[in-house]
Amino acid sequence: MDFAFDTRTEELRKRLWEFMREHVEPAEPVAGAQRARLESPWHTPPVLEELKATARTLGLWNLFLPDPEHGAGLTNLQYAPLAEITGHSPQLAPTALNCAAPDTGNMEVLAEYGTPEQRRMWLEPLLAGEIRSAFAMTEPDVASSDATNIATHIRRDGDDYVISGRKWYISGAMHPDCAVLVVMGKTDPDGPDVHRRQSMVLVPRDTPGVEVRRAMTVYGYEDHYHGGHAEIVFDEARVPARNLVGEEGGGFAIAQARLGPGRIHHCMRLIGMAERGMALMCRRALERTAFGKPLARQGVVHEWIADARVQIEQLRLLVLKTAWLMDTVGNKGAHTEIQAIKIATPRTVVDILDRAVQLHGAGGVSQDFPLAELWAAARTLRLADGPDEVHQRSLARRELSRYT
Template sequence: MDFAFDARTEELRAKLLAFMDEYVYPAEAVAHEQRERLGSPWETVPVVEELKAEARRQGLWNLFLPDSEYGAGLTNLQYAPLAEIMGRSPQLAPTVTNCAAPDTGNMEVLTQFGDERQRKQWLEPLLAGEIRSAFAMTEPEVASSDATNITTHIERDGDEYVITGRKWYISGAMHPDCTLFIVMGKTDPDGEDIRRQQSMVLVPRDTPGVTIERAMQVFGYEDHYHGGHAEVIFDHARVPVSNLVGEEGGGFAIAQARLGPGRIHHCMRLIGMAERAIELMCERAVARTAFGKALAQQGVVHNWIADARVTVEQLRLLVLKTAWLMDTVGNRGAHTEIQSIKIATPRAVVDILDRAIQLHGAGGVSQDFPLAELYAGARTLMIADGPDEVHQRSLARRELKRYM
């Protein structure tokens, strides 16, 4: 395994680091001020559109997509350090470079499983940043950690599918530019193979029977930059049969293909969040005095900073190994490592952010620093894309299988 950055990665890292310093970090406060003046919290603030135009001009656009026909054509190993840099400002940087979930996963689904018409109608505008999208899988009435539990019905009626169900925490759905839902439901609820009961269909937002019921909060945050999280009702919503993604019964497999890259992208960005937290800890420690000496001279602060640095270096190596395996042996061959980083990274980054908040005192839980919002995002990732316990169960069973 060689984790040295190649020439293209070095070039993009340099451009992205400069873009962050010159445009993104200064825009964080500007975006907050602009949002306070908007008529609706879901409108896009002007500075975001300005940053998107600049990112496109600099070629910092669609870096996540390995398909060179549609995206930058980078490997996972090449993209990892770039996603880490974006993770230092997770509310702005992924959005303005068109590398934000859930659009990234939806574009990957359409690239891999969409037909020519679907790619023309939906993928191309998503790649251009002209529209946004959402992925409707999680449901409030069942334990969605087991995807076979979903109860949304997708019933065929002639040349149409009729979708009925309730979804929630549907990321991006509150954004006014969100025009498409990829909806997972059951087309064969009584099928013998519980992993062949599900299918995915494309449902335009303006389809009759689709209702955005309410915005869902995450630790009190509404995540405006990413389009929020919504509860969505599908009440006999009808779409053409041609809106099926892939084949009937293929929904579970498509979901697994979508979630693998999504999980490692989250972990890449989490490392950037941890680096931002360490930076803020160090700045605070040398700037504040308590009980006659700087916080930077307190032994407990030394421990926090040292432990954070060691943890980040360990996590980065595991994420890079996972990226390398995904590139060389495929997502299935990297299954153990993908689950390992999904378990380890959010948990460790939450701990680092917790120490950073503690070091900042009241400021740490305020809107004057990004730490509280970073904490909410990192803590959520211990649930999103499969809770830790599900991955622990699967990983342990794979380990035990060799001894049974």
């Protein structure tokens, strides 16, 4: 693996850093002030729409999608350092570049498995940033860490599918521009192969029988910028059979294909979040005095900062290796590394941000610094896209199989 970034990546990194410094960072306090005056907390602050327009003008749009027909045509290795930069402002930057979850994963699914009609109806407006979407998989009544438990029922009825079930933490579904839900449920509940019982269907958000019941908080945060997280009840919601994604029984495989790139994108952004926490920690240490000397001269603070730098560099190398493997041997070939970064990155970044919070004292848990919200987002990623323990179980079994 060549550790140097190629010419195109370097040019995009430079352009993106300029965009972050000149546009995104000044927009953070503006967005906060504008949000307080919006019709609802789920509407988009006007400054974010301005950022999206600027990003498109600068060619910083749909960078995540490797398909050159629909996206920037970047490899995972090329996109990794760019996603890291957006992690410095996870509330604004990913959305400004049309690179925010869950839309990214849904666009990848539609680009790979969607019919021409599905792509025209949903993928094209998503690529243009005209609508938002949600991915409805997690359920409150079963252990969703095991996706074969999904209980939502998708029943074929003539030329339609009828959906019944209850989902929660459906990211993006509270946003007023959310137009479509990618819903996973069982079409063959008693089938002999537990991994072929599930299917995915596209459900317009305004379909009769779809009730967005409430917004779920994340450590008390409503996660406005990602369109919130909804609890949704499907009560005999009916959609045309042509809304099936891929084939019947293919839902589990599609979900796994979707989650591979999603997991590495999260880890890329997490490194940027850690770098921002590191920067805030160093500035605070130099600015504050306690017990007669700057915090930067306290021995324990030296340890925190040194350990954080070592950990960030370790994570970055592992994420870049994973991206390189995904590009060269495919997602299956990089399975071990994808699970390794999903275990290591959120856990480590939570620790780094926790030390940054500690160094800021009361300010660290306040709204005056971004650390508390960054910590909540990082901690949540120890659950999202599969909890740590599921990845540890799978990774350990794969390692043990080499000796048995």
